[in-house]
Amino acid sequence: MVKVKIRGVDKIGEIIDATAKAGGDLTRIEGIRFGVDDPKPYYKEARRKAVGDAREKAEQLAELNGVKLGEPIHISESGGYISSSKGYYRTMEVAGASPISPGEMEIRLTVNITYAIRE
Numbered sequence: 001m002v003k004v005k006i007r008g009v010d011k012i013g014e015i016i017d018a019t020a021k022a023g024g025d026l027t028r029i030e031g032i033r034f035g036v037d038d039p040k041p042y043y044k045e046a047r048r049k050a051v052g053d054a055r056e057k058a059e060q061l062a063e064l065n066g067v068k069l070g071e072p073i074h075i076s077e078s079g080g081y082i083s084s085s086k087g088y089y090r091t092m093e094v095a096g097a098s099p100i101s102p103g104e105m106e107i108r109l110t111v112n113i114t115y116a117i118r119e
Contacts (some may be wrong), residue, residue: 075112075113
């Protein structure tokens with residue numbers, strides 16, 4: 001098994017085709033995966049949004065129950081990012097650059113916050 005890291009998705013199709021051609025008819029290419037070198041900024045943004053959403057929902061629930069929202073007493077986080085993944089299988093002669101589309105990446109993050117209640 002060989003792993004290759006490529007920056008610049010515009011050349012991926014050409015690289016795959018050149019690899020398949022160099023390896024011959026029985027070349028098998030599988031498991032093309034796209035990822036992010038540094039996901040930290042995306043996690044920070046996801047956390048910011050998740051905490052804001054949690055606060056907004058908690059305030060609405062408190063208002064509907066005739067109480068006021070207090071300070072957070074417990075905070076936990078779970079989740080992780082899911083990268084776009086495309087499988088690729090090639091056993092025939094190359095007829096041109098293979099179209100490769102990286103798609104989108106998605107970060108899913110769950111924040112659970114327990115707030116105190118003030119009356």
